[in-house]
Amino acid sequence: MGVTVENVLRLPIFEQAKVLTKITDKPVQWISVIETPVENFVRNNEFVLSTGVGCGDDVTALEEYVKDVIRADASALAFATGRYLYKIPDRILKIAEEHNFMIMEIPWEVRFGDILHDVLRLISEEKQTGQQRAETIRQELINCVLNGKGLQEITTILYDNTHIPAAISDHNKQIRANQQFDRYFLDVLNGKENEAFQLVSPEPFSDHPLVHYIEKYEIGPHFCYQLTILSNYKKQGYLLFKPEEDHELSWVDLSILEHTLTACALYFVKENAIEMTEIRLKDNFLLELAKTEVDIDKSLLAKAHLLGYDLEKPYVCLVGDIRFKKQIDGPVGSEEHSVQSSSMHSRNYYIQKEVTHAGDVLKRQTMTTFDEGEVIVYIEADANTYPETANQFLDLVERRLHELLAGITISWGVSCHKDGLYNFHQSYEEAATALNIGRQKHEDGDRTFFSDTRMNRLLMALSHEKEIEFIVQNTLEKLIEYDQRRQTDLIHTFIVYNKYNSNVSQTARALNLHRQSLLHRLRNIEQLTGLSLLDADDLFLLELSVRLWMLKKIEK
Known part of the structure; x- marks a missing residue:
């Protein structure tokens, strides 16, 4: 929590001070000498020193001065008595007690300069200690990622050091880690609960740079905060956290949250790099399988197994030519989405996702790769029903793709079923031939089976x-x-x-x-x-x- 009023009162310079109201545990972030008028010269959590000059025997003026300091949310107020003030009136003390605010007397002989020096040194030492603590936690968070640990471990470190409930989601709002964060709030934010919520501008509760990036959600009488996890200007996910009150977020807490944000970004970058490496390995493997006549031996079968492929099942090959009918602007999933302006990586991601989904629905294994505007799919199929399986599969893929990527059309060529196994190259050649023949005969988006191209192959x-x-x-x-x-x-x-x-x-x-x-x-x-x-x-x-x-x- 940093320096508090109690910490300040333990300083030797306050030995002769007299506390007139209840001591509070409010934080002290600064100390200053402020006389009337207060206006906006006092900030939150500021320890205020005053001689009462300007108020003199005017109790009403002194009362307004004290009220102004309380309204400024100061930590405490210390009057130097002996010249302008000799005794703090009871009505002033009553107001302070009503607001749970601490007022104290300091002998006139104690110099304000000495008090400022000692308190500022205490704040500086505490801040330095906090910075050292935050740096230690930063290193712990980074090591957590570098040592192969996950997002759950990151939230554990955050919670252990701040006691702030927290959760981490990916860019699709899927929760990847949770540490004491109320699940109901997550369900509300993700639309799984009907309760309304709104994004509001949080009131500044600190001068820490991270505060400018915090978003605040109000859910009924409750609230929680959100930070966006970015890397290379790309949104990777969200860090959600919920302190009991705003004032619980000290400078050290905010620094730890900032380091947590960095660790999360590093984790997602590492995860994406691993995923992209796996995708490249799979692409290269399937392209070689499709475009070259390779021997299917134990070594290749083992490599396929490591990549999650089972080559010992019967497959038919489908080759698709990806084209676009029109260009419109707007977000993915809406009618205004521009598929031509979207990156090839994003387009392939959606196609791969729908191919996998269709395979899962039909309970068929699939293998997919891309090559220069062409999608190559191997789908597990039986000899007698492979045309029906291929059509069902493509119906599922295309129906969902047209909702996600407006304007996209894919013309397909489908190979024949092979009685034996390991005919991957031949199946690709047949599917590619069927595709080329079909494009000359039909409109974009049609399907051509190699078994239906006998006349063209004869010609x-x-x-x-x-x-x-x-x-x-x-x-x-x-x-x-x-x-x-x-x-x-x-x-x-x-x-x-x-x-x-x-x-x-x-x-x-x-x-x-x-x-x-x-x-x-x-x-x-x-x-x-x-x-x-x-x-x-x-x-x-x-x-x-x-x-x-x-x-x-x-x-x-």
């Missing part, structure tokens, strides 16, 4: 034949050049026309074109290719050439 095999490649080039060369030169899209026009089985009206509606404009485009296609869209063989040749040409674009 891809044909497209590598030299003679077929020559036929395709000869058929489409002028059409491609015309599109590039005129910034038109005749090839897309033909694709839509063929999709609607040569129905002009349906094609015009799909392309949002006037019927005559569509007919003009179709005539251009016939002139440039030398083929008739009314001849079945010509139509087949043009369709085959366009599909082979588009598959070649996918490979590039």
Whole structure:
């Protein structure tokens, strides 16, 4: 608690002093000589010396002076009697007793300068002792983190040295440690209880720098304080504490709270570094598993086990292409969230979180990694039900993701189920191929199963034949050049026309074109290719050439 009135009275210089009212245990943070008028010259917990000059025999003026000192929340008032005052009136003492305020007399011969010197030295020594104590606790807190201990140990050190109940939460308001802090207050602040609370500006109760960062919550007739834990300007969590009264927070207590805040920030930085290292190890492991043909031996299985993976289960691979439809501003989770302005790390965090959640719901193991705008997921699946499992899994992921990240779409490619184990690279290649084929055929956000791409894979095999490649080039060369030169899209026009089985009206509606404009485009296609869209063989040749040409674009 620091220096108190009782400590001051034990000084030898006060041996001849006479205490006229009850001695209080109020803290003494400063001492000064103040005469009338008091105004705002007296601060909280200040030991006031006075000669009573200006009041003289005017008891009413003396009464107002004493009341002003009491209102300023001073620690005590000492009058030097013998010249301006010879006796403190009983009515003054009665007022002091009513306010539990201490008044004392000092012989006129005792110099104020000597009193100031002795009291200030006592305050300085106590402050130095407090600083040394706070420094010892600071080192204990730092060592606690460096030695691998957790947030609960940090709150224990704080409570043992201050007796202030405290709790620590992460940035999501999840309680990570609690030491005698009322759980009801935590539930109110986290919305688990219906009682209202409000954030108010705390009245300054100290000149410690930490006071400016303290937030005060009022919960009915009660209150508690909160400090934000920051590192690299990023919010890591919160330190909550609840002293019985404001005045219980001494300078030393505030210094210990400040050191606790630093220890918490260090702990979260260390935790984040460990988490990021684990994420990098997992990413590198899964990327190597997916993109290279590796031998699955005992050593690799053991490494996978250390990372929390079981490679001896059957998996199918899902490869997703992450895209954004629009950009809006606002907080995560609202309709105004800007996914394009959010960091890749944050975006991947939400995707990883929802993949894990969906796997838990379906009771299937999952393994996830990211690579240049691509998400790669292995999900445990049975041979007969893997399409159903994949669709259920993706339904869960996408429904929750669209609530968290407005504007995001993910197109998916899904591999076939393998009867044997350890086909991770082959599964990835199949899923990536299915994704590439699906992106040419569907809108963003669709799913393509490798088992449904047989026709396209057959065409891809044909497209590598030299003679077929020559036929395709000869058929489409002028059409491609015309599109590039005129910034038109005749090839897309033909694709839509063929999709609607040569129905002009349906094609015009799909392309949002006037019927005559569509007919003009179709005539251009016939002139440039030398083929008739009314001849079945010509139509087949043009369709085959366009599909082979588009598959070649996918490979590039």
